[in-house]
Amino acid sequence: MEYKPIRKVVSGNYAAAYAVKHARVEVVAAYPITPQTSIIEKIAEFLANGEVENLQYVPVESEHSAMAATIGASATGARAFTATSAQGLALMHEMLHWAAGARLPIVMVDVNRAMAPPWSVWDDQTDSLAQRDTGWMQFYAENNQEVYDGVLMSFKVAEKVNVPAMVIESAFILSHTYDVVEMIPQELVDEFLPPREPLYTLTDFDNPKAIGALATPNDYYEFRYKLAKAHEEAKKVIKEVGKEFGERFGRDYSQMIELYRTDDADFVFMGMGSLMGTVKQAVDILREEGYKVGAAKVRWFRPFPSEELYELAKNVEGIAVLDRNYSFGMEGILFTEAKGVLYNTDAKPLMKNYIVGLGGRDFTVDDVRKIAENMKAIIEKGELDVEVDWYHLKR
Amino acid sequence: MEIPENVKKRLSIPAEEYFYAGHTACQGCGASLGLRYVLKAYGKKTIFAIPACCSTIIAGAWPYSTLEANLFHTAFETTGAVIGGIEAALKAKGYKVKGEDGVMVVGWAGDGGTADIGLQALSGFLERGHDAVYIMYDNEAYMNTGIQRSGSTPYGAWTTNTPGGKKHFLEKRHKKKVIDIVIAHEIPYAATASVAFPEDFMRKLKKAQKTPGPSFIQLFSPCPTGWRSPTDKSIEIARLAVQTAYFPLFEYENGKYKINMPSTKKEPKPIEEFLKYQGRFKYMTKEDIEVLQQWVNHEWEKLKKLAEVFG
Ligand SMILES: Cc1ncc(C[n+]2csc(CCOP(=O)(O)OP(=O)(O)O)c2C)c(N)n1
Ligand code: SF4
Numbered sequence: 152m153e154y155k156p157i158r159k160v161v162s163g164n165y166a167a168a169y170a171v172k173h174a175r176v177e178v179v180a181a182y183p184i185t186p187q188t189s190i191i192e193k194i195a196e197f198l199a200n201g202e203v204e205n206l207q208y209v210p211v212e213s214e215h216s217a218m219a220a221t222i223g224a225s226a227t228g229a230r231a232f233t234a235t236s237a238q239g240l241a242l243m244h245e246m247l248h249w250a251a252g253a254r255l256p257i258v259m260v261d262v263n264r265a266m267a268p269p270w271s272v273w274d275d276q277t278d279s280l281a282q283r284d285t286g287w288m289q290f291y292a293e294n295n296q297e298v299y300d301g302v303l304m305s306f307k308v309a310e311k312v313n314v315p316a317m318v319i320e321s322a323f324i325l326s327h328t329y330d331v332v333e334m335i336p337q338e339l340v341d342e343f344l345p346p347r348e349p350l351y352t353l354t355d356f357d358n359p360k361a362i363g364a365l366a367t368p369n370d371y372y373e374f375r376y377k378l379a380k381a382h383e384e385a386k387k388v389i390k391e392v393g394k395e396f397g398e399r400f401g402r403d404y405s406q407m408i409e410l411y412r413t414d415d416a417d418f419v420f421m422g423m424g425s426l427m428g429t430v431k432q433a434v435d436i437l438r439e440e441g442y443k444v445g446a447a448k449v450r451w452f453r454p455f456p457s458e459e460l461y462e463l464a465k466n467v468e469g470i471a472v473l474d475r476n477y478s479f480g481m482e483g484i485l486f487t488e489a490k491g492v493l494y495n496t497d498a499k500p501l502m503k504n505y506i507v508g509l510g511g512r513d514f515t516v517d518d519v520r521k522i523a524e525n526m527k528a529i530i531e532k533g534e535l536d537v538e539v540d541w542y543h544l545k546r
Numbered sequence: 547m548e549i550p551e552n553v554k555k556r557l558s559i560p561a562e563e564y565f566y567a568g569h570t571a572c573q574g575c576g577a578s579l580g581l582r583y584v585l586k587a588y589g590k591k592t593i594f595a596i597p598a599c600c601s602t603i604i605a606g607a608w609p610y611s612t613l614e615a616n617l618f619h620t621a622f623e624t625t626g627a628v629i630g631g632i633e634a635a636l637k638a639k640g641y642k643v644k645g646e647d648g649v650m651v652v653g654w655a656g657d658g659g660t661a662d663i664g665l666q667a668l669s670g671f672l673e674r675g676h677d678a679v680y681i682m683y684d685n686e687a688y689m690n691t692g693i694q695r696s697g698s699t700p701y702g703a704w705t706t707n708t709p710g711g712k713k714h715f716l717e718k719r720h721k722k723k724v725i726d727i728v729i730a731h732e733i734p735y736a737a738t739a740s741v742a743f744p745e746d747f748m749r750k751l752k753k754a755q756k757t758p759g760p761s762f763i764q765l766f767s768p769c770p771t772g773w774r775s776p777t778d779k780s781i782e783i784a785r786l787a788v789q790t791a792y793f794p795l796f797e798y799e800n801g802k803y804k805i806n807m808p809s810t811k812k813e814p815k816p817i818e819e820f821l822k823y824q825g826r827f828k829y830m831t832k833e834d835i836e837v838l839q840q841w842v843n844h845e846w847e848k849l850k851k852l853a854e855v856f857g
């Protein structure tokens with residue numbers, strides 16, 4: 152069948168819901184939280200209208216149970232999905248470890264939202280980044296299209312390596328903003344993403360299994376090593392699946408870091424998620440103004456694309472790391488990670504951390520220009536003014 | 547050992563064993579007996595979810611399992627949610643769930659994992675109407691972490707965080723009536739059971755299997771380690787719990803209550819009978835015993851009334 156995309160104008164959340172439908176997810180556990188709610192509402196609507204066959208929708212009583220029910224479903228062999236934001240994700244924390252440790256290829260959408268207090272419903276990456284060490288893969292979407300594509304690809308990757316994956320979109324900027332999304336006809340999605348073939352299930356009644364039993368110090372270590380290896384393997388699979396996606400549907404995701412006009416750049420802006428759309432636009436404008444700049448969008452934060460970062464860092468004089476998140480007592484989280492990767496290499500560009508957009512603070516092309524001016528100055532001087540810049544602070 | 551056919555026929559409980567010897571429960575553990583009966587009732591076509599509790603250990607460390615059935619070890623507070631997810635997946639995959647020939651999904655959790663931390667997930671499970679059975683084995687404390695009180699610990703009991711001492715600091719709250727909370731969800735089938743009455747327990751397991759929707763069984767499971775009782779007295783203690791009406795056996799079925807034991811005509815034995823073999827009650831004063839007796843009387847009268855009016 153020839154690929155003719157179906158264009159729909161949808162919100163980021165609806166893009167996620169359509170991807171869940173097209174992935175033929177079998178169990179969805181659902182609990183509402185702004186700004187995620189419309190994902191699970193839309194899925195319920197599909198069900199009510201008979202647009203999805205064979206979906207079990209479990210309206211649980213909390214996010215903790217949403218993840219627990221999804222885990223039960225996935226362990227039974229079903230393709231399972233849930234979605235949440237901020238406080239909900241934090242409540243799931245224990246179960247995120249459980250999903251990864253039990254090697255269950257669950258896919259979840261997290262709509263990035265700032266953590267309370269003070270209450271905020273707006274964009275901030277601290278919620279998802281606080282789950283960094285749970286063993287989940289993390290894909291950050293720049294736009295609604297990437298939310299849709301990300302969910303489909305994540306199921307494929309997750310099911311190949313038996314590691315759960317989080318697809319992350321930003322509050323309101325994507326979740327509630329409508330944009331054109333090219334969707335893939337069902338038959339072609341089915342070809343790309345055939346039914347799940349689980350590694351093990353709870354339904355083999357002749358060869359019963361106990362999953363997740365106590366492991367002594369003699370065994371636990373090896374379980375962890377295998378999960379570590381699976382993340383390594385995932386890097387390869389992500390690139391293959393991203394390439395296949397590109398060949399089939401015209402949007403290539405073979406790079407874990409998407410490079411934008413970085414070839415001859417003196418310095419680049421690096422960040423994740425929707426703010427990189429703004430950055431790319433700013434790069435075009437800045438290039439016309441004579442700045443040799445580029446953008447490096449980290450798509451996959453886990454597994455971390457260390458090799459790709461090294462290749463980039465070798466060839467630039469500076470990297471402005473834009474963090475819409477903060478690790479208290481330290482610095483922006485992507486900044487720490489990026490510096491850590493490069494420490495033992497010969498690539499040592501000047502790296503500066505800009506804390507931007509926390510709690511939904513607007514981040515504009517003009518902001519990128521100011522950062523560019525600052526970066527240019529420090530590169531000329533050859534040293535940093537400050538390492539971590541709380542960029543928007545009302546001084 | 548092969549059991550001869552003629553003997554097999556006379557047994558009121560299936561001879562088949564799906565719970566292996568070599569498990570790691572303490573001697574005289576009620577929970578291990580309970581698991582054995584559940585497996586006898588439901589056989590191999592069962593999927594267990596067991597949260598953090600003594601049964602995590604009883605069921606065996608990796609790579610072993612003492613259960614000849616599929617088992618998902620899960621987090622302490624998640625039993626209700628996990629069995630809901632398992633049931634949903636089975637349905638999506640086209641399995642028959644519950645009933646004579648269906649897959650049995652069984653949540654097997656302690657009193658702590660049920661009455662306390664897991665109450666929310668239990669409530670969600672009951673209210674959503676999943677086709678699964680939730681069994682709370684009630685050993686009246688957190689045994690796995692070393693005998694701390696739970697919401698199900700009775701008045702006057704010693705535990706490591708309600709110790710007896712100079713200031714007489716013991717558990718001062720009455721046992722949480724989890725079964726009443728369950729029944730408030732108006733599920734089709736809920737029952738109490740005891741390892742001292744295995745035929746009654748098996749019958750209830752079978753009823754839970756036949757009844758569509760969520761079922762709940764609260765199984766009284768003595769714990770010699772935590773109760774400071776002789777290991778050979780577990781069954782006797784469990785029987786006395788019923789005979790003193792401390793833990794009466796009853797069923798709730800579609801709005802109707804039925805007391806199974808003992809006879810409602812006979813006066814229950816005094817509560818001292820239940821307390822006598824258990825070191826955990828040794829700090830109780832006469833007044834304490836009277837307080838507990840009053841509670842038992844009150845609850846027993848309440849149950850009798852319920853059975854009378856809604857029987
Ligand atoms: C979230 C969480 N908190 C605490 C624990 C520690 N923990 C493990 S088992 C247990 C007590 C279990 O008690 P109960 O459910 O009554 O079962 P029992 O051990 O008595 O069989 C506790 C507190 C845990 N595993 N998870
Ligand atoms: S501590 Fe009690 S409940 Fe736990 S295994 Fe021993 S006897 Fe059984």
